[in-house]
Amino acid sequence: MVVGVLVELSNKNIDKIFDYSVPLDLQSFIKVGIRVEIPFGRQTLEGFVLNIKDETSVSNIKDIIGIVDSEIVLNEELLLLGREIQKNTLSTLISCYQVMLPKALKAKRGVLVNKKFDTYYKLNEDVSLDNLKGKQLEIVNLCKNGSVLRSDLINISLSSLNTLIKKGIILEEKREHYRLSYSNKKLDKKILTFDQMSAVSSVGNTHDVYLLHGVTGSGKTEVYMELIDKCLLCGKSSIVLVPEISLTPQMVDRFQRRFGDNIAAIHSALSEGEKYDEWRRIVRGEAKIVIGARSAIFAPLDNIGMIIIDEEHSDSYKQDDSNPRYSAKDVAIIRGKYHNCPVVMGSATPSLESFARAKKGVFKLLSLPNRINGKGLPDVEIIDMNNEIKRSKGHFSIPLLAAISEKIMKNEQVILLLNRRGYSSFITCKNCGYTFKCPNCDISLTYHKTSNTLRCHYCGYGTKVYEVCPECKEKSLNNLGVGTEKVEEELKGLFPDARILRMDFDTTSRKGSHEKMITAFKNHEYDILLGTQIVAKGLDFENVTLVGVINADTSLNIPDFRSSENTFSLLSQVAGRSGRSSRSGEVIIQSFNPEHYAIEYSKKHDYLGFYNKEMTIRRELKYPPYYYICYIKISGKDKDLVLLESNKIKRSLDRNINNSIILGPSPSTIFRLNNIYRYGIIIKYKNDDNIREILDKIIEHYKNNQHIKIDIDFNPSHF
Ligand code: ADP
Ligand code: ZN
Numbered sequence: 236m237v238v239g240v241l242v243e244l245s246n247k248n249i250d251k252i253f254d255y256s257v258p259l260d261l262q263s264f265i266k267v268g269i270r271v272e273i274p275f276g277r278q279t280l281e282g283f284v285l286n287i288k289d290e291t292s293v294s295n296i297k298d299i300i301g302i303v304d305s306e307i308v309l310n311e312e313l314l315l316l317g318r319e320i321q322k323n324t325l326s327t328l329i330s331c332y333q334v335m336l337p338k339a340l341k342a343k344r345g346v347l348v349n350k351k352f353d354t355y356y357k358l359n360e361d362v363s364l365d366n367l368k369g370k371q372l373e374i375v376n377l378c379k380n381g382s383v384l385r386s387d388l389i390n391i392s393l394s395s396l397n398t399l400i401k402k403g404i405i406l407e408e409k410r411e412h413y414r415l416s417y418s419n420k421k422l423d424k425k426i427l428t429f430d431q432m433s434a435v436s437s438v439g440n441t442h443d444v445y446l447l448h449g450v451t452g453s454g455k456t457e458v459y460m461e462l463i464d465k466c467l468l469c470g471k472s473s474i475v476l477v478p479e480i481s482l483t484p485q486m487v488d489r490f491q492r493r494f495g496d497n498i499a500a501i502h503s504a505l506s507e508g509e510k511y512d513e514w515r516r517i518v519r520g521e522a523k524i525v526i527g528a529r530s531a532i533f534a535p536l537d538n539i540g541m542i543i544i545d546e547e548h549s550d551s552y553k554q555d556d557s558n559p560r561y562s563a564k565d566v567a568i569i570r571g572k573y574h575n576c577p578v579v580m581g582s583a584t585p586s587l588e589s590f591a592r593a594k595k596g597v598f599k600l601l602s603l604p605n606r607i608n609g610k611g612l613p614d615v616e617i618i619d620m621n622n623e624i625k626r627s628k629g630h631f632s633i634p635l636l637a638a639i640s641e642k643i644m645k646n647e648q649v650i651l652l653l654n655r656r657g658y659s660s661f662i663t664c665k666n667c668g669y670t671f672k673c674p675n676c677d678i679s680l681t682y683h684k685t686s687n688t689l690r691c692h693y694c695g696y697g698t699k700v701y702e703v704c705p706e707c708k709e710k711s712l713n714n715l716g717v718g719t720e721k722v723e724e725e726l727k728g729l730f731p732d733a734r735i736l737r738m739d740f741d742t743t744s745r746k747g748s749h750e751k752m753i754t755a756f757k758n759h760e761y762d763i764l765l766g767t768q769i770v771a772k773g774l775d776f777e778n779v780t781l782v783g784v785i786n787a788d789t790s791l792n793i794p795d796f797r798s799s800e801n802t803f804s805l806l807s808q809v810a811g812r813s814g815r816s817s818r819s820g821e822v823i824i825q826s827f828n829p830e831h832y833a834i835e836y837s838k839k840h841d842y843l844g845f846y847n848k849e850m851t852i853r854r855e856l857k858y859p860p861y862y863y864i865c866y867i868k869i870s871g872k873d874k875d876l877v878l879l880e881s882n883k884i885k886r887s888l889d890r891n892i893n894n895s896i897i898l899g900p901s902p903s904t905i906f907r908l909n910n911i912y913r914y915g916i917i918i919k920y921k922n923d924d925n926i927r928e929i930l931d932k933i934i935e936h937y938k939n940n941q942h943i944k945i946d947i948d949f950n951p952s953h954f
Contacts, residue, residue: 237291240282250327254291255299270303326558335533337510352409354385370395434601435461446593447581449603451811455581459543471540472523478549484750501527532563539574542567547580550952560948584804591860613813613820615838619829635823647780652809654789655767664704666711677907694909738766771809777816787826796858799833806837862919868946870913881914891929895920
């Protein structure tokens with residue numbers, strides 16, 4: 236027996252299938268989709284069995300060493316899916332398979348996460364119980380009515396128990412104990428509104444892609460749950476994707492209340508062990524509904540009946556920091572075709588690409604135009620900070636301050652958003668203008684108050700804070716920029732009696748802390764929730780009647796063609812947190828560009844207006860959805876060599892790709908990162924006739940080059 240094995244080394248050089256022979260004693264364990272141990276050069280590595288055959292033309296093949304998995308880790312569908320992703324993203328096949336599996340499965344031997352077991356005891360029915368007395372009889376009586384958990388056997392004699400086990404009277408049984416537990420209640424089912432019902436009934440049971448455009452608070456989640464319930468009735472499973480963890484606790488909670496322990500939740504806040512447990516519950520069919528962030532799209536479910544992507548505009552669905560640079564939305568469509576099931580993408584502010592597809596009829600458009608509570612969307616007031624800055628010293632305009640104090644007086648709650656995109660608190664010298672930069676990257680260091688250090692958010696470099704400017708030796712260092720900590724301090728000074736909860740990357744990084752904060756705020760243990768983008772999404776607090784945006788502009792100023800779209804979407808999303816119950820809500824947005832269309836349309840809650848305006852700009856500037864974009868990153872340690880090779884690549888693209896616009900090479904936004912220099916080339920193209928073929932040749936050309944690394948990102952979420 237010969238197996239074709241894809242070796243677990245993500246190197247373009249060896250991304251192919253190698254043949255190995257299988258010793259007789261291992262042959263019965265071999266299945267396609269399991270991993271085996273193999274000799275590779277002088278090392279022992281792991282690899283996936285991709286095919287099984289009787290013989291090979293390759294001479295001198297080696298034996299595999301051992302079997303890693305007893306169960307298949309990549310089923311037939313996932314094996315095909317990996318190939319498709321490889322074709323679409325041009326990354327290595329092995330990286331496409333690795334991205335599908337939980338880390339615990341990828342870990343090298345020795346650090347594998349263990350399964351946890353509980354020990355149970357039960358009576359052996361085939362053994363006579365005569366002649367038992369005293370302590371032994373006591374134990375036997377305890378186990379008479381079925382298996383008993385070890386921890387429930389209290390005050391018993393351990394030696395008697397051991398004797399009973401030795402005699403074969405009591406049987407010991409290990410059962411797997413999953414780290415997470417879900418309570419099994421099914422109460423929370425709402426009676427759908429007419430709009431919700433018609434959305435549900437428009438979704439068929441074959442493959443189509445639907446775009447559910449529903450304003451904030453229109454009851455999209457209820458529609459998802461109803462669709463999933465229908466699938467369950469037919470014995471089918473579902474996947475629900477949500478953007479990162481920020482959305483997950485409340486969402487999981489709602490699904491759990493409706494579907495009990497039929498759900499498995501996968502998100503970054505789980506430990507590797509918990510993820511591994513959830514993964515195996517899914518494989519075994521013990522959970523039919525999988526909820527999770529991007530990578531949950533690879534959940535090893537079979538018989539999928541529905542794939543839901545909530546907040547589909549979120550850029551978190553695109554993996555952009557490592558290969559394969561895939562989009563979970565594309566993967567959803569591939570899986571939807573395979574299972575012949577619908578894919579439903581929902582949002583209050585759909586991405587331009589998706590909405591354009593819906594208008595063309597490629598996606599089917601469903602809409603929920605009204606809020607469930609029957610109230611309109613909250614009133615939005617825009618404050619022109621150009622005037623306010625003369626009146627108030629801090630970050631808060633007078634109208635916003637007045638509104639906050641009014642709400643607190645009425646015992647209502649407030650959410651404040653500090654728009655931190657592309658923003659950080661860095662330190663400069665007031666005297667000579669010196670700023671602290673990372674020695675490895677072209678990036679200003681960020682000031683962290685709690686640890687009183689300066690840190691690089693890219694490479695992790697850290698240093699203590701100086702009192703004296705290293706350049707001019709003056710004691711004139713100034714903490715510029717706004718961090719949430721600084722705003723929190725200001726807020727505490729302004730409202731000494733208010734209970735303020737700060738939520739940002741720093742305060743939510745500890746496991747479970749985010750969930751605790753949300754619960755505490757929901758229980759009104761705090762009056763004001765102050766946070767970064769993390770507070771804008773999906774949260775549903777009924778007592779919140781004011782949302783304030785401290786600085787609407789920061790995300791507008793980012794040099795990215797999506798900056799208006801992202802700003803419009805952020806403002807609409809955060810505004811949607813206000814007035815979600817019987818009380819109506821209001822929104823106050825502070826801005827230095829009050830007439831910018833992204834801000835004006837968000838004031839009017841006018842998605843269509845924004846869409847039309849933004850589309851004319853995209854058409855003019857030849858950006859998506861009118862053109863596709865591919866970003867090629869060329870990087871290396873030698874600055875001159877990187878530029879030289881980048882120019883060669885550009886010339887080769889110019890020669891070979893027609894009907895496209897090729898820009899660059901230009902230095903990346905962060906030119907030097909960890910002492911690696913980076914150039915980028917952008918290809919804008921209308922149809923992808925030969926583009927992957929040409930790029931594949933370029934990758935092939937550089938695959939043995941130690942000094943130059945090529946990364947390709949189709950449809951990048953940002954540059
Ligand atoms: P969205 O996801 O569109 O922002 P949600 O699904 O969170 O909206 O719904 C908003 C609020 O309305 C939630 O508190 C939800 O429980 C409630 N809700 C949704 N549908 C109904 C319904 N049919 N009847 C009563 N309440 C509903
Ligand atoms: Zn750095």
